Amino acid sequence: MKIEAVDFFYLAMPEVTIEADGSQDALLVRVVAGEHVGWGECEASPLVSIAAFVCPMSHGVCRPVGASVLGQTLDEPADIERIAAKVEYDSMDLLQAPHTFSGVEMALWDLLGKVRSAPVWRLLGYERSHRKLPYASQLFGDTPAQTLTRARAAREERYRAVKFGWGPIGRVSVQADADHFAAAREGLGPEGILLVDVGQIWASDVEAAAARLPALEAAGVVWLEEPFETGALDAYGALAARSDKIKIAGGEAAHNFHMAQHLIDYGNVGYIQIDCGRIGGIGPAKRVADYAAERDVTFVNHTFTSHLALSASLQPYAGFATHEICEYPFSPKPVALAFTANHLERDANGYIAAPDAPGLGIEISPAGVRRYLVDVEIKVRDKRLFASSTL
């Protein structure tokens, strides 16, 4: 087959706010080859990722992503790897390229899975898709009382694991943070798995982060996520050495395999969190999963958006039984739920799994896409390089 067309659908809530909620918009990607169609999703900033697909070439290693994808042969998984290598080299100087290609790459896997009537995890070499325990990913409340209420609500909705993130942590005091951690534990109950995400709040300040370790330990927190900027590897490594009980988690910003590798090798993270919508898709995420498993580091997906992105993000570690925990969008914005026709619902025991269905196993809802579609037009030298299509 030849890749004949790649179309982008920029979807967004009518109003996007400054909350740290990545489900407020989405960039859906459709790839067409022969009689087949595959779907993927880029994370984040739809307009910029579209521009990186259609932009004029700057020079030989700053070509638009589209130049490495359109017209290529797609018959087997090795073709996806070849196209990915071409994008990486020919778009070396185009910084946005990995985000753009991530959604395209997912769609290539989805399409190939449909052609072969096989789930993507099987194309990756796994024999089965092991169940994963979803954690409800939500934001800390403005007050400990709000955090308590949110933790209780998650527990009432049968979540056995909860991650609280961002909010006021690191912005007030060590004690204020401790009160939030304790409230989260109280609301979740003594058995629940409690995770904390602080969104790079301490940049590279190891002491500021270390000051929170006693309270995190007291609350029985399993991991502390993104205490620092992704590149502050020394700080990651130094903090990891400060506690036997709290593991450090990170990696969502990795936009290539190497960035994840560095967090494992030099940052000593215990959990490596990969967003398939950023790292270049499912292939490099699988490479990270293999690398992590060999080093007793646990792979976890990073997914805050749709169930298409969720299915894609489960594929790379579907076959690892002991890497059990997974991020699950707890209360995404309506747009993220509307554009897929089916969703990965939790079973009676609270688990989900990468679907045993062709490709990614997620159907698109044309009505949902139309409802949230944002019109985009990009013209260069009076030539229209992009105009939104409809479904």
Place this chain on the structure above:
Amino acid sequence: MKIEAVDFFYLAMPEVTIEADGSQDALLVRVVAGEHVGWGECEASPLVSIAAFVCPMSHGVCRPVGASVLGQTLDEPADIERIAAKVEYDSMDLLQAPHTFSGVEMALWDLLGKVRSAPVWRLLGYERSHRKLPYASQLFGDTPAQTLTRARAAREERYRAVKFGWGPIGRVSVQADADHFAAAREGLGPEGILLVDVGQIWASDVEAAAARLPALEAAGVVWLEEPFETGALDAYGALAARSDKIKIAGGEAAHNFHMAQHLIDYGNVGYIQIDCGRIGGIGPAKRVADYAAERDVTFVNHTFTSHLALSASLQPYAGFATHEICEYPFSPKPVALAFTANHLERDANGYIAAPDAPGLGIEISPAGVRRYLVDVEIKVRDKRLFASSTL
């Protein structure tokens, strides 16, 4: 002062080819504050960098670069650092942001220097601008004979240092590469400084790179540049340990301080090459220069485009007398020369220096800008987010 306006001018040759020549287009940035104007330049992919400035927000830490710049106070260098930190945090999930901000940041320094009638290097704390020895940066020929001719031509134009890059190196055989290195040395003469850039051709294959070390040593090459992908730190470190004579150079792709730091700490590069149009501007480049100097690593600019970018790229290490070598665009495309009214010409001894003039010391040529200006229009939801301005 308040930052009132930021305008982008996308300039390009009428035809852009696949040669690895980054001077085929440019993204010129103008910042206006009070009665003052500053100029900078982003590298590369103008359309995508424009989109990252004007795009709609995706969420709280995926805001357009413009949201962190427009309306901000600019009175002193600390304001530039504050704005940079705001961009870094609020555009954390917008991958293209550092490339976009790089040109804006240069323009902020240029503007502040003009307000204070001081060169940027003085604002950075340097007492003088030390001379730098430009190397002529050019591509290997298709044949050793062509490489020989090019080396002779550079020598005839009084260049005492030449860098050859890309071309057929790594694509034919170890012997073919050796012939090119020898031809370059022959053309340059025994005294000339010879540098080799292979543009990541070996990805992370240490043995392929090491196989070229004897020929590089025989040709008296000072540095081997970018043997691997920027992230392949282990490979960089392993190759650095394989030769006492050949130092490894790299870093042009660094889009933040940490990436350069990793190449120094983990990759053991001997030369760290920073493009101010990518790393986030002059401030983070200065931070790299300081970090490198403390570790006996030599800072070098990476500049393949205009003399505006060249002046900006010299500022971060202008005060370091012993970091003497600098990249100099040897035969840029006409667009890169046309849009500045003055140029950094070599003196009688073949040296250049960051200008002793307010700001970056480079004047813009409105006629040159108009001649190469590319019309761009970006519309989202029928709202025009960007339309090219003229000068």
